[in-house]
Amino acid sequence: MQFSVLIATRNRPGLFERAIASVLANRDADFEVIVIDDGTEPPFREQLDRLEARLVAAESERVRFHHLPHRERGHGPSYVLNYAASRARGDYLCFLDDDDLWIDTGYLACATAILACSPPSPDLLFFDQVAFAKGRRLSRAIWLEDLGCRLRAVAPPDQNGAYEVTVGQLLTAASFCHVNTTIVRRSFYGEVGGFDQAIRYEGDRDFYLRAIDRASLIKYVPRLVAQHNVPDAHAKRNVSTAVSETEKLRDRLTGLEKAARDSRHVEIASYAREHRIYTLKRLAFAAYAANDLDQARTYAWRGLHIRFNIIWLFFTLYVSMRARSLKHFL
Known part of the structure; x- marks a missing residue:
């Protein structure tokens, strides 16, 4: 199996249903989806159970659920994603937050084509995403989006739209690559040590810096494949708002x-x-x-x-x- 898509969810079955549907729309690729429920509480647990039954019945070869015991603040994204990675079978790991979406149904097919033309295989493969806040698209560069323009000004990408990039080039971008658009070789994920479980917020920034520091080959594709929905500051059922600004x-x-x-x-x-x-x-x-x-x-x-x-x-x-x-x- 080529890809394992890891999704952590907690108390948000409605948003999670949209998220996993966006993943399953990628039909032209070899992948599995591993869902880790981080202790969803009633009444959301009943909704999640019904959704799990439907998904497993329809996608029994592709979707697997695992349930962690309930904790007041959950186990944290880093722990949950490491737990999911330990149960993955794919050569490469992909990720999606349960309140976000993949918006490109050819995302995994594009990644497949890049990997097929890349001996040796890259340790990391990065794509772009767009951010929305209260239904409005944010126009400023937030992650790697501004890097593509600079790379195109110097040289064209390969036949699959990918660039081989250096650490120095990546650090000129607006910020780090969000986990939603990160693909990492599973064996390399283990070498790096996965996500730091002591970090509950922005574990993907920490992982990104450690990963690019140790990667032998990194490829970047300036292609929008995901949509990040900026959390409502007044909501209580997400990691961003459950953690205080000082804790972040x-x-x-x-x-x-x-x-x-x-x-x-x-x-x-x-x-x-x-x-x-x-x-x-x-x-x-x-x-x-x-x-x-x-x-x-x-x-x-x-x-x-x-x-x-x-x-x-x-x-x-x-x-x-x-x-x-x-x-x-x-």
Whole structure:
């Protein structure tokens, strides 16, 4: 089997039904779908059970479900995707968030053609996706979309629309490749260590940096194959809104610190250090806004130690004096 498509879901059977339907529309490819239910609760569990029965009856050779025990906050996307990968049979792993869609029914067929013409086989294959917020398409580049224009200006792609890309080229893009449009060789996924289960948010950024650092061959196709639906900030049934902004930033900082410390490529370490400064500053502002002056001072000084900035020095000294004054008062 060539592809295993991994979908983690929890408490969103309606959205999940649309997501898996978009995957199954890719008929001209050899693939399986592994669904991991991360402890869906009633009444959503009854809906998911009915959907599972229908899907397994119609696609018994293609779709497999696994159910994890319920936890209040779930096991987290990284754990669930690693669990799914451990049960995969495909040579390559693909992913889709349960509230997003694949919009190109030829996605896996295109990937098949690229892999057939690529001795040796690439470790990573990246595509593009489009983002929608409240039903409106976002026009700015969010992931790798701006990279395609620069590559086309230098040279045409191969016969399947793919480019062989370097780490340096990838790091010029707006951001990392979203998990929805990432295809990774399963054996390489194991070599990299899969997703870091200590990271609940933006585990795909951490995985992306570790993966491109170790990959021998990476291909990128500037072709829109997926739609990311920006989560409603008021909704409670998704990872993005279940995790606080501070928790998100701490998870991001964890991944960036690993990349700055452990990367083999100088470009990745430099990228991680740059983004680590920005993240520390955001954490300092968030802690200050929450009146957690000790934490604000800690993050501010850490950012200042990485790169000196006179304006940031004044902020750091101001927060430090306020924190000391508060302790003296108490």
